[in-house]
Amino acid sequence: MLTAGGDGSVNHLVIIPVLLPLVIGSLLLLVGRSRLPLQRRINAAACLLLLFSAAALVSLSGTGVHLLYALGNWPAPHGIILVVDRLSGLMLLLTSLVALASLARAVDRRIDEQGPYFHALFQFQLMGLNGAFLTGDLFNLFVFFEVLLIASYGLLLHGGGPARHRAGLHYVVLNVAGSALFLIAIGILYGLTGTLNMAELAARVAAAGPQDAGLLRAGALLLLVVFGLKAALLPLYMWLPEAYRRTSAAVAALFAIMTKVGAYAIVRMFTLVFPPQAGDMAGPAHAWLLPLALATLAVGALGVLASRDLRRLLAYFVVVSVGTLLTAVGLFSSAGLSAALVYLIHSTLITAAFFLVADMVDEQRGSLNMREAMPVAQPLLLGTLFFAAAVALAGLPPLSGFLGKFMILQAAGDSVATVWVWAIVLATSLLGIVALGRAGSALLWKTGSGQPAGPATGVVSSLPALLLLACGALVVVFAGPVTEYTEAAARQLMDPDRYVESVLMGPGRGPGGGA
Amino acid sequence: MEALFAVIIGLLVACGVYLLLRARSFPVVLGLTLLSYAVNLFLFAMGRLSVNHPAVISEDAGAYADPLPQALVLTAIVIGFGMTAFTVVLALRAQGDTGSDHVDGRG
Numbered sequence: 001m002l003t004a005g006g007d008g009s010v011n012h013l014v015i016i017p018v019l020l021p022l023v024i025g026s027l028l029l030l031v032g033r034s035r036l037p038l039q040r041r042i043n044a045a046a047c048l049l050l051l052f053s054a055a056a057l058v059s060l061s062g063t064g065v066h067l068l069y070a071l072g073n074w075p076a077p078h079g080i081i082l083v084v085d086r087l088s089g090l091m092l093l094l095t096s097l098v099a100l101a102s103l104a105r106a107v108d109r110r111i112d113e114q115g116p117y118f119h120a121l122f123q124f125q126l127m128g129l130n131g132a133f134l135t136g137d138l139f140n141l142f143v144f145f146e147v148l149l150i151a152s153y154g155l156l157l158h159g160g161g162p163a164r165h166r167a168g169l170h171y172v173v174l175n176v177a178g179s180a181l182f183l184i185a186i187g188i189l190y191g192l193t194g195t196l197n198m199a200e201l202a203a204r205v206a207a208a209g210p211q212d213a214g215l216l217r218a219g220a221l222l223l224l225v226v227f228g229l230k231a232a233l234l235p236l237y238m239w240l241p242e243a244y245r246r247t248s249a250a251v252a253a254l255f256a257i258m259t260k261v262g263a264y265a266i267v268r269m270f271t272l273v274f275p276p277q278a279g280d281m282a283g284p285a286h287a288w289l290l291p292l293a294l295a296t297l298a299v300g301a302l303g304v305l306a307s308r309d310l311r312r313l314l315a316y317f318v319v320v321s322v323g324t325l326l327t328a329v330g331l332f333s334s335a336g337l338s339a340a341l342v343y344l345i346h347s348t349l350i351t352a353a354f355f356l357v358a359d360m361v362d363e364q365r366g367s368l369n370m371r372e373a374m375p376v377a378q379p380l381l382l383g384t385l386f387f388a389a390a391v392a393l394a395g396l397p398p399l400s401g402f403l404g405k406f407m408i409l410q411a412a413g414d415s416v417a418t419v420w421v422w423a424i425v426l427a428t429s430l431l432g433i434v435a436l437g438r439a440g441s442a443l444l445w446k447t448g449s450g451q452p453a454g455p456a457t458g459v460v461s462s463l464p465a466l467l468l469l470a471c472g473a474l475v476v477v478f479a480g481p482v483t484e485y486t487e488a489a490a491r492q493l494m495d496p497d498r499y500v501e502s503v504l505m506g507p508g509r510g511p512g513g514g515a
Numbered sequence: 516m517e518a519l520f521a522v523i524i525g526l527l528v529a530c531g532v533y534l535l536l537r538a539r540s541f542p543v544v545l546g547l548t549l550l551s552y553a554v555n556l557f558l559f560a561m562g563r564l565s566v567n568h569p570a571v572i573s574e575d576a577g578a579y580a581d582p583l584p585q586a587l588v589l590t591a592i593v594i595g596f597g598m599t600a601f602t603v604v605l606a607l608r609a610q611g612d613t614g615s616d617h618v619d620g621r622g
Contacts, residue, residue, distance in 0.1 A: 139587055146594050153601065162612035169540065169602075169609050169618060176547050176598050177535060183554045183591055190584065191561035 011060070014069035014082050016053045017092050017130035020046060025123030033116045040107050043119040047100045050126065054092035061089040062485065064492065066502040068136075076136070076503050077197035083136040083503060086489035087341070091133040091257075091264055094345060097471060098257050098352045099126055101464035105356050106250035108461050109363070114159040121158070125151035125254065132261050136503055138189065138196045141265065142182050145230070149175050152258060156247045167242040174239045178229040185222035188215055199503035202273045202496055205281055216281050220274045224266065224285045231262025233326060234296035237319050241303065244315035249359030252311070253468075256352035259322050260344060267329055267337070271493045272500075276332045290330030290417055294424045297323030301428035304435045310358045310368040313439055314351065317393060320428060321347035327421060328408045335411035337490035342483060343404030345475055346392070350400065353468035354389040360462060361386065361443055366453025370439060375447035377456040383444050385465055390436040392472050395429050400472040403479055405429065516564055520556070527553035540606035540616045547602060551595035558588050 024046040031039050060067055067084040070076060084092075103122060112118035128148025135141050157168045190196055192212050193204035208216060229236040240259070244252050266289070270276075276286050300319030307313035325347065328340035362368050364376040376382050388399070395401035405425060412421035475482050492498070527549050534546030562581030570582040610616045 139590075143590065143594075146598075150597070150601070153605075157605070160608075162609070165605065165609040165612050166619070169605055172598075172602055172605055173535075173543055173547065173618075176602065177550065179594070179598070180547075180550045180554045183558055186587070187554075187558045187561040187584075190587075191563075196583075 011067055011069070013053055013056055013060070014067050014084055014134070015071075017050060017057070017096075018082070018127055018134060020049060020053070021123040021127035021130065025120045025127060028120040028123060029117065036112060039119045040112070043103060043122060044100075044107075046123060047096060047103055047126075050130075051093075051096040051100060054089070054096045057084050058086075058089040058093050060084070061086050062488075064488065066499060068503060077195050077200035080140045081136040081197065081199075081503060082134040083499070084134065085499065086485065086492050087264070087267065088133045090341065090345070090485070090489065091260070092130055094260075094348050095126065095129050095133070095257050098254060098348060098468070101352060101356065101468050102250045102254040104464040104467075105253065105359065106248070108464070109248070109250060109359065111159065111248045111250055117154070118158055121151050121154040122254075125155060127151075129257060129261060133264060136198050138186055138198055138201065140196075142179070142186060145182065145261075146179060148258070148261065149179070152255070155251045155254070156243060158251065159248055161246075164246045167246040171239050171243045174229065174236075178226050181222055181229075182226040185219045185226060188219035188222070192216060192219070197503070198268070198273055199500040202275075202500050203504070205273055208281060213280055220269075220281070220285050223269055224288070227262045227265040227269065228292070229262070231259050231266065231326065232296075232319055232322050233262075233292055234299055234323075237296060237300070237322070240319060241312055241315040244318060245309070245311045249311075249355050249362070252314075253352040253355040253464075256318065256348050256355065259318055260325075260348055263322065263325050263329065263344065266326065267340070267493065270332075271337075272496045275496050286330075286332055289326060289332075290421075293323050293326035293330050294417075294420055295323075297327060297424055297428050299323075301431040305431050307435070307439075308370050310361065310370070310439055310443060311355075313435060314354055314358060317354070317432070318351055320432065321351060323428075324405070324408065324425065327425065328411060331411055331415050331417075331421075333411060333415070334487070334490045334494050336408070336415075337493055338483065338486040339404065339407035339411040341486035341489055342407050342475070345482070345486075346400035346404040346472060349468045349472045349475070350389060350392045353465045353472065354393055356465035356468070357382070357385045357389050357462075360457065360465070363457065364452050364454040365443065368443070370442035372446050372448050374450050374453050376444065377452035377454065379444060381459070381462060383440075385462060385469070386440055386444060388469055389465075390440055392469070394433045394436050396433070398476060400475045403476055407483070520560055520564060524553050524556050524560075527556070538617055538619070540610065540618055543618060544599065544602050544606060548595075548599055551591070551599070555588050555591055555595070558584055558591060560584075 028039055061084050069082040071080045106112055125148055128144050128151055131144035132141060132148060135144055153172050157164055192215055193201055195201055195204060205216060232240040244255060270285060297320055300316050300323050303316035304313055304320060307316055325340055325343055328336050328343060358368060361376060361382055365373055367373050392399035392401045395405040409422055412418050531546045531550035531553060534542045537543055562584035565580055568578050568580040569576045570580045
């Protein structure tokens with residue numbers, strides 16, 4: 001029996017976000033393809049359960065403790081340990097929200113009828129994502145990265161088609177090569193420190209002598225490259241626009257969280273294992289992140305402006321949001337991280353929502369190309385949704401993008417790079433507004449006469465997008481509690497000693513341990 | 516032994532990267548395979564190279580081989596193998612769709 005834990009009992013809720021999708025995903029493999037309605041119900045129920053468990057974990061981690069779960073009751077650092085802090089809790093909640101909306105849209109558009117195993121892959125995708133956010137072990141992080149990548153290959157290619165296969169091939173080959181680099185980095189760090197547990201790794205890196213500094217630096221920079229590839233940081237973002245453009249909209253919406261996994265891993269690694277105060281051990285990784293992020297932002301904004309297709313434009317907006325997010329992270333201050341988290345919540349929700357809105361426009365208009373085409377069947381509904389999503393995404397008040405960008409500008413105020421951050425963030429925001437304004441008027445106003453390509457879909461179809469937009473609006477309405485939470489999360493991240501202490505003194509070490 | 520091992524890993528990586536940068540999908544797959552071989556060997560060597568050291572506890576052993584890298588390599592091999600198979604299938608599908616094995620679908 002598992003009875004370990006510093007305070008007496010294990011909270012099995014911690015493993016639910018990994019275990020539930022695993023069980024449900026395997027179950028869905030067994031449910032035949034002919035019973036699609038059953039598959040849909042099971043998947044939706046599982047997503048709802050995940051949402052509740054993530055919400056419970058957020059409220060538990062909100063007290064500031066690190067919730068720990070030692071797998072098989074092996075105490076850290078010998079066994080794999082799952083850790084929930086405020087950041088992980090937040091990521092879990094975002095994942096389940098986006099998943100719910102994405103699933104609803106996929107079912108509404110009957111994407112799951114285009115091939116078998118959509119629902120199983122969907123659950124395995126969630127398992128990989130949740131596991132990556134939860135794990136406290138570097139090799140386990142690699143394994144969960146692979147789980148989420150393998151599932152994402154399947155989802156990306158679901159439905160098939162030449163363009164999708166070609167974009168998919170690039171995505172797969174790049175990520176497999178990235179995984180090889182990840183393993184090399186893990187090998188270097190293990191060879192030097194003899195551990196893979198992130199907390200113990202942090203302690204050993206802090207205590208490492210100067211003779212190991214060169215290899216540690218190499219390991220840290222390799223990790224930055226790998227996570228930069230997943231996050232689509234310049235110059236490793238090339239795979240993203242085509243992949244996100246060619247896949248189905250519901251999957252693209254789910255993938256809004258995928259680049260955030262890379263960003264999450266960067267935050268975790270470079271605040272915990274290689275904190276800014278480690279200085280020389282992490283090499284120039286901290287110094288490079290800010291310029292790279294700003295360059296990503298600038299290039300992404302140019303891509304947005306050059307796009308003649310709404311899906312491509314949105315894919316470049318994913319690059320822009322990664323650039324903005326990592327700019328805030330690259331400040332490596334408490335205020336910067338807090339701003340980054342607010343922006344992360346905003347950009348995940350709104351980008352996903354926009355992919356869904358774009359899909360509705362596509363359905364009714366027949367094309368997302370900005371040439372003259374047929375009018376949409378529901379101009380008022382789609383126009384309003386488009387306008388709301390565009391205002392939020394561009395960062396105009398009063399919606400969530402404004403809050404996130406405002407906090408980033410404020411956080412950059414006392415950094416050495418203030419001028420650069422302000423100039424690039426503001427200039428790219430302007431480019432974004434121009435591009436979105438042009439896209440909106442071209443798609444919804446510049447219409448020929450004739451019948452819409454698709455029928456009016458009813459308000460029900462817009463519910464997934466509405467859900468995400470409403471959550472984005474709630475971030476602004478409850479800006480007080482949200483920023484309180486992100487500030488607390490940022491303080492928690494800037495205090496890696498607490499993390500190390502609670503993990504190494506955690507489950508299995510308490511009086512009830514070693515059952 | 517270390518020098519030979521390092522040279523072999525370096526050679527595998529060099530060939531792997533070279534093939535990975537080719538424009539046809541089959542060399543790319545081969546490149547990925549070579550790269551994953553190199554990575555597996557590298558991970559294996561992280562437990563330090565030793566001869567005749569048991570990994571499992573025995574009574575007359577003075578020193579042990581580090582069992583953890585071996586477990587890691589096993590995981591990496593399984594994942595790498597699966598990924599290679601997947602890439603091959605995907606490359607074949609892309610070729611079937613576009614009638615060309617160019618990675619960008621050109622002729």
